[in-house]
Amino acid sequence: MKVLGxxxxxxxxxxxxxxxxxxxxxxxxxxxxxxxVKNISMEPRFAGTFEVGEVIPTERLLVNxxxxxxxxxxxxxxxxxxxxxxxxxxxxxxxxxxxxxxxxHIVSDYFVSTEREFLGFLSSSVCHPYFVMQENGIKIKVYxxxxxxxxxxxxxxxxxxxxxxxxxxxxxxxxxxxxxNNRPRIGEPLFGWASWYHYYLxxxxxxxxxxxxxxxxxxxxxxxxQVDDGYEKDIGDWxxxxxxxxxxxxxxxxxxxxxxxxxxIWTAPFSMSETSEVFKNHPNWAVKDEEGxxxxxxxxxGKSIYALDTTNPDARRWLNETFSTLxxxxxxxxxxxxxxAGMIPGKRYLNVTxxxxxxxxxxxxxxxxxxxxxLGCGAPLLPSIGYVDSMRIGADTAPYWHxxxxxxxxxxxxxxxxxxxxxMNGLWWRNDPDCIMARLTNTELNKNERTLNIFLPxxxxxxxLQSDKLYTxxxxxxxxxxxxxxxxxxxxxxxxxxxxxxxxxxTGAVNGDVLAFVNLSDTEWYVDTSEFTPLLKGNxxxxxxxxxxxxxxxxxxxxxxxxxILILMHCSRVKLKREDEKKKDGREFHYYGSDxx
Amino acid sequence: MMEIRYNPIVDEWVLVSxxxxxxxxxxxxxxxxxxxxxxxxxxxxxxAVFDNLFPAMKTKPPKVNPRNEKLLKNRPSFGKCEVVMxxxxxxxxxxxxxxxxxxxxxxxxxxxxxxxxxHEDIKYIFPFENRGKEVGATLSHPHGQxxxxxxxxKRVKAMIESQERYYKENNSYLIPDIARxxxxxxxxxxxxxxxxxxxxxxxxxxxxxxxxxxxxxLHHFTEMSTEEKFDLAVVLKxxxxxxxxxxxxxxxxxxxxxxxxxxxxxxxxGFHIEFYPPKRDKxxxxxxxxxxxxxxxFINPSTPSDIAKRLREVPFVI
Numbered sequence: 001m002k003v004l005g006x007x008x009x010x011x012x013x014x015x016x017x018x019x020x021x022x023x024x025x026x027x028x029x030x031x032x033x034x035x036x037v038k039n040i041s042m043e044p045r046f047a048g049t050f051e052v053g054e055v056i057p058t059e060r061l062l063v064n065x066x067x068x069x070x071x072x073x074x075x076x077x078x079x080x081x082x083x084x085x086x087x088x089x090x091x092x093x094x095x096x097x098x099x100x101x102x103x104x105h106i107v108s109d110y111f112v113s114t115e116r117e118f119l120g121f122l123s124s125s126v127c128h129p130y131f132v133m134q135e136n137g138i139k140i141k142v143y144x145x146x147x148x149x150x151x152x153x154x155x156x157x158x159x160x161x162x163x164x165x166x167x168x169x170x171x172x173x174x175x176x177x178x179x180x181n182n183r184p185r186i187g188e189p190l191f192g193w194a195s196w197y198h199y200y201l202x203x204x205x206x207x208x209x210x211x212x213x214x215x216x217x218x219x220x221x222x223x224x225x226q227v228d229d230g231y232e233k234d235i236g237d238w239x240x241x242x243x244x245x246x247x248x249x250x251x252x253x254x255x256x257x258x259x260x261x262x263x264x265i266w267t268a269p270f271s272m273s274e275t276s277e278v279f280k281n282h283p284n285w286a287v288k289d290e291e292g293x294x295x296x297x298x299x300x301x302g303k304s305i306y307a308l309d310t311t312n313p314d315a316r317r318w319l320n321e322t323f324s325t326l327x328x329x330x331x332x333x334x335x336x337x338x339x340x341a342g343m344i345p346g347k348r349y350l351n352v353t354x355x356x357x358x359x360x361x362x363x364x365x366x367x368x369x370x371x372x373x374x375l376g377c378g379a380p381l382l383p384s385i386g387y388v389d390s391m392r393i394g395a396d397t398a399p400y401w402h403x404x405x406x407x408x409x410x411x412x413x414x415x416x417x418x419x420x421x422x423x424m425n426g427l428w429w430r431n432d433p434d435c436i437m438a439r440l441t442n443t444e445l446n447k448n449e450r451t452l453n454i455f456l457p458x459x460x461x462x463x464x465l466q467s468d469k470l471y472t473x474x475x476x477x478x479x480x481x482x483x484x485x486x487x488x489x490x491x492x493x494x495x496x497x498x499x500x501x502x503x504x505x506x507t508g509a510v511n512g513d514v515l516a517f518v519n520l521s522d523t524e525w526y527v528d529t530s531e532f533t534p535l536l537k538g539n540x541x542x543x544x545x546x547x548x549x550x551x552x553x554x555x556x557x558x559x560x561x562x563x564x565i566l567i568l569m570h571c572s573r574v575k576l577k578r579e580d581e582k583k584k585d586g587r588e589f590h591y592y593g594s595d596x597x
Numbered sequence: 598m599m600e601i602r603y604n605p606i607v608d609e610w611v612l613v614s615x616x617x618x619x620x621x622x623x624x625x626x627x628x629x630x631x632x633x634x635x636x637x638x639x640x641x642x643x644x645a646v647f648d649n650l651f652p653a654m655k656t657k658p659p660k661v662n663p664r665n666e667k668l669l670k671n672r673p674s675f676g677k678c679e680v681v682m683x684x685x686x687x688x689x690x691x692x693x694x695x696x697x698x699x700x701x702x703x704x705x706x707x708x709x710x711x712x713x714x715x716h717e718d719i720k721y722i723f724p725f726e727n728r729g730k731e732v733g734a735t736l737s738h739p740h741g742q743x744x745x746x747x748x749x750x751k752r753v754k755a756m757i758e759s760q761e762r763y764y765k766e767n768n769s770y771l772i773p774d775i776a777r778x779x780x781x782x783x784x785x786x787x788x789x790x791x792x793x794x795x796x797x798x799x800x801x802x803x804x805x806x807x808x809x810x811x812x813x814x815l816h817h818f819t820e821m822s823t824e825e826k827f828d829l830a831v832v833l834k835x836x837x838x839x840x841x842x843x844x845x846x847x848x849x850x851x852x853x854x855x856x857x858x859x860x861x862x863x864x865x866x867g868f869h870i871e872f873y874p875p876k877r878d879k880x881x882x883x884x885x886x887x888x889x890x891x892x893x894x895f896i897n898p899s900t901p902s903d904i905a906k907r908l909r910e911v912p913f914v915i
């Protein structure tokens with residue numbers, strides 16, 4: 001790696017770029033580069049993009065998109081450069097907060113890994129850091145996006161590097177170092193029901209009431225019942241329901257609470273549709289372009305969606321009132337979606353960076369909901385640490401496999417990111433791999449894909465939300481979900497075999513220790529399981545039963561079918577402890593506990 | 598009154614324990630005595646074993662008035678009655694417990710067998726579970742019991758005689774041979790792993806009777822390998838989970854764990870587990886009526902292979 005054109009060496013390096021001076025302070029001991037930018041001109045100047053270093057690419061690279069839905073994947077250099085041309089015209093904010101960089105290049109946000117070096121920024125609280133893949137090298141860049149007064153300097157987010165192998169350890173070290181540099185909130189791995197993946201927008205008060213009744217009847221112990229998109233009058237008008245919810249969302253929350261579940265609700269707090277009351281009444285609350293026109297952050301629901309200017313005091317007050325009201329209605333879980341809209345570049349009420357603006361909005365929501373659980377979705381990753389309890393870390397899942405890796409709904413790529421971003425789980429937040437679907441009907445997922453969808457989120461001990469019309473499920477389908485719950489609770493790790501094949505270990509899960517192999521590829525995978533047994537401190541002969549087939553483990557070489565998961569259950573290494581006690585009445589009591597050796 | 602009386606008509610011993618009439622019943626409103634913080638536990642626990650407050654046998658039994666008459670014999674109620682807490686979680690059950698908890702339970706059964714066998718006068722150690730009010734369980738908190746008898750119970754005696762005779766005639770152990778025969782026949786097998794198999798036996802007495810057999814000769818828990826304990830835990834979980842899913846209820850059963858006698862043991866006797874559910878349908882009980890109770894002869898109103906097919910098809914939670 002080079003910093004400001006110099007090799008990495010402890011000390012300070014400076015470079016003048018136009019009207020700005022960049023200072024890099026390198027600590028070899030901490031593997032850290034502190035960065036600062038200063039306006040050295042006599043005029044206020046807009047500080048945009050700065051190149052702060054470069055790294056030599058290798059054939060295999062790990063790249064990451066800035067937000068929840070985007071890919072985090074192992075790929076190779078040639079594919080990246082070819083891919084860049086395919087994306088030449090994409091300038092949409094869901095893909096990047098610096099879309100102009102996408103015209104000719106692929107961007108990896110926040111971190112990147114070659115086969116020799118891992119580079120990652122430790123926070124994104126001021127600027128947006130990213131890496132641009134070019135033929136001659138990977139450029140390390142930051143986008144600030146605000147005007148600096150003469151002589152004003154700004155401390156940028158620090159860069160961290162690590163050499164390896166093993167690669168998985170570098171990811172883990174990075175996640176731990178980021179956690180130390182931020183103040184993360186780690187949410188509970190909630191088990192709940194969510195409406196989206198079977199009802200989509202067709203939810204109604206009566207449908208949801210029916211589901212609540214089925215939950216009682218089937219005695220499924222959901223802790224959370226989350227109402228997704230489809231209840232609201234318009235995007236932005238969160239406190240007003242449409243015709244399908246005649247009793248309103250307050251009454252719905254009460255019904256959910258009466259059934260001993262926590263009410264959860266979906267919103268997209270930084271989004272205002274062109275037809276919404278909030279936009280029509282407050283067009284000045286939108287982020288604007290240089291000409292003062294509201295910027296279309298994205299298009300969805302057949303409408304143009306504008307971004308809320310979270311630096312506007314009135315808009316922030318409205319945000320606080322909206323979420324305080326929902327909290328007072330009894331909602332304890334907030335899935336806040338399309339959050340990238342809060343970080344688009346543009347003109348705002350205050351002269352702050354888009355990242356700072358985003359964090360002001362997140363801070364306001366956190367203040368309003370107090371200690372309630374926030375699930376971030378469609379969210380910039382690093383800037384959200386500390387505000388969310390859980391974070392969607394992949395594309396929307398889907399009742400179909402889907403082979404396009406572009407952040408659009410796909411069961412395959414939702415699960416791929418579940419694996420590649422597992423290193424964040426429990427350190428930055430609780431990962432949300434998106435919903436599981438246990439149904440055998442109304443889905444295009446085959447048997448193996450469905451099993452993978454049900455068990456992977458359990459094995460990595462993340463948020464576990466189910467999205468099925470429960471009254472359509474058979475006892476077999478419900479039993480599979482209940483079985484998956486017994487594979488939760490473990491400490492999970494993921495190893496990358498290649499871009500589509502992974503091994504995961506889970507120690508101390510409810511049912512015991514397990515090793516699992518995930519094959520997302522279209523071909524069979526013959527894996528020598530003994531190569532992976534040390535990951536669990538287990539022994540090869542201790543893997544006794546495979547799941548889902550529930551057959552004995554016959555040999556070390558196991559076949560993992562395409563699009564499937566193979567789970568090996570390991571026997572316990574119980575060392576029983578006994579404590580004897582004699583009661584006053586002369587009876588003997590023996591208390592048993594165990595140490596897992 | 599607490600003593601052991603001899604029945605010379607069938608040559609068996611009867612435990613007389615009139616104090617047990619005042620055993621606690623769980624009230625719908627009061628706290629469960631077996632939960633942490635309940636009457637029996639002033640602390641939390643994972644698994645626990647304790648002396649039954651209303652035992653039918655004790656290691657220090659009350660003295661009895663000896664009757665040295667030829668036909669009316671009695672003896673002190675020496676023995677031990679222990680309660681085995683499977684978990685501190687009140688709403689759990691073997692069917693809902695994680696595999697890891699069932700494995701630990703097997704280690705506890707092993708430890709109790711080892712400890713109780715240290716009493717030279719204990720001859721038979723019998724872990725069991727009564728689940729559901731249909732079989733007289735007074736408390737719903739998941740628990741089983743262990744009776745350590747100073748004699749070999751009559752039915753166990755019959756099992757020993759039969760298995761010793763079989764061994765003599767075939768130079769092979771009966772229980773693993775039955776397991777092999779059932780596996781060959783296939784039709785009554787419910788679930789199989791490498792080291793254990795669950796079947797509705799060919800000779801089932803109760804409609805939903807299930808036996809769990811090891812595939813090699815075992816006498817006591819103490820001989821089981823780590824792998825055997827794991828396999829047994831999985832099979833126990835699968836069987837009890839299937840039971841609960843049969844009629845979508847907490848399925849009542851009696852679970853009898855047969856180990857070889859102790860002090861001394863019987864080489865021919867094979868470890869195995871028998872489940873006797875009292876139900877013959879969702880709302881129908883298979884009663885231990887005159888024929889069953891009086892003659893020890895059972896009339897099974899169902900065909901074991903049909904029941905096995907049904908149990909194979911019932912889903913389970915692992």
